[in-house]
Amino acid sequence: MDQPRRPASPASEAAGDYSIRKEEFRAFQDLIHRESGIFLADHKLALLGGRLHARLRALGMTSYGEYFKAVQKDEAERIEMLDRISTNETHFFREPHQFEFLKTRVLPRWVEDAQAGRRPRSIRVWSAACSTGEEPYSIAMLLLDQLPASEGWSIEILGTDISTRVLQKAKDALWRIEKAEEIPTPYLKAFMLEGTGPEKGKMKAGPEIRSLVSFSRMNLNSRPYPVPGGFDIIFCRNVLIYFNTATKAGVVEELLAHLAPSGLLLLGHAESLHGLTEQARSVGPTIYAPLQSTYFSGQRLPRLR
Template identity: 50%
Template sequence: MSDFTRPLAPPPVLTSRELALFQALVEREAGIHLSQAKDALVANRLSRRLRELGLTSFGAYYTYVTERGHEAEKVRMLDSLCTHETAFFREPQHFELLRERIFPDWIAQAQAGRRARSLRVWSAACSTGEEPYSLAMSLLEAFPRGSGWSLEVLATDLSTWALERTQEGLWGLERAATIPQPLLRAYMLKGVRTQEGMMKAGPELRALMRYARVNLNAPGEWPPGPFDLIFCRNVLIYFGAEARSRVIGGMVQRLAPTGYFFLGHAESLIGVDVEVRSVSANVYTPRGGASPRY
């Protein structure tokens, strides 16, 4: 019996033509612009799908995902190409603004009878859930149970894989490093036995959460407003200019008059015609609204 087998077939090569096909498809479907420099990323992330389907070229895979009846595989393709970088309380200055300025203003407005005691928050492109759960912790600290406030955090993402992780609300303990200790102790459960080394969102957080798969490039499928907070951070940097303008415009339309729209630190409204005014770095409110500048 021989101790040798046939050599493995070389991995398929992504040609420039095939890359162009996937670039056009992904931008059309999801608004995400894949530059020429992303060829290695596209090849690496889609190679697994080729192997699992028994396909020998990226061209064959493109034909497969664009055929009628293969919509589920198109979703898997987009899942593979999504970036899931995130962290709890990422860009902490935004959470400081909420805690020190915005939330106290809303409480004062409610006490004066100028607003309802209800808040709706949308974490768009929530990835694996660190952002929406950070928002939920922040809300519960400012508006605790029994205070008479109705709270809702909607977590959405294009990736079904990421959304499943968000709904699960389970992370490795190493992800806890950026959660303030009082919030970690109050709202997270530490795993024991088979879950040792893990942490799970507690029931108070879960009571606030809602989940939905949302394609930001398809505004007709978006949740209805108004929202008091919309966080859409560090995702529009991957969009083309036209899609970015369309997304920002649609989100601003879903803001309450005293609501706030948050972008990531590397994003801006340059080149986007939208009726907002800046209240802080990468934080905007509808123009003509009653929100102060911080």
């Protein structure tokens, strides 16, 4: 593993052969799993090589073994490595049925309870894999529209991700203008700004929604989580699919521990809590409530059709 080798030729790079050896891949596979919970299956060997190859070149290294030694010793480089191997695909208002569920089934109930003095006019939401920010800002638009500050509502949204690179983009809150197509027109007009001058062709989140969201780096595989619990909603979408069963169960247990008794956990469309926990129950497609919660009962909240 420690023998230096020449970098792959341009021709081999174009063909997708990044010359990472199987024993090198195994070492990275184990390290990445320990650090992040992400398990790279054996067929991801070329993918890993491709994502790390540019970093080796930037550091003037000639082998993946040399780079592996570097990430073992240097925490900052480990973070850089995890940035490069993490998948960060996201969209505004992704999984639209979940936003519709919140808008039509959940938020009216919370307004009713607040008016009756059964709950405070405050909402805490956690976007546990926020990527470049589309998810937490989508949440901010929905909540600010339905629970306005003028009616005494306080909204706090936390966005976390393992990747420092995408977190910086989320903090910048700046996207190409084509992303506007993903946002309902009333929200687009109310909460987004169109870029001019050097920012022409881009859009930026307006100050109203930016003020609701804070960002922090967090590794879901490092437990316990360093955030106070009691979240009304936790979004953890399209993350569990990258973990093995044991890691999934540990993450779910910790997320549920951070959920308010009347809160909701929202997963991605390809994810389920089946076989991972008995401490939550489904109240809608990919939407879960704590098992002991009576807040979202069949009588009080009809099933989605």
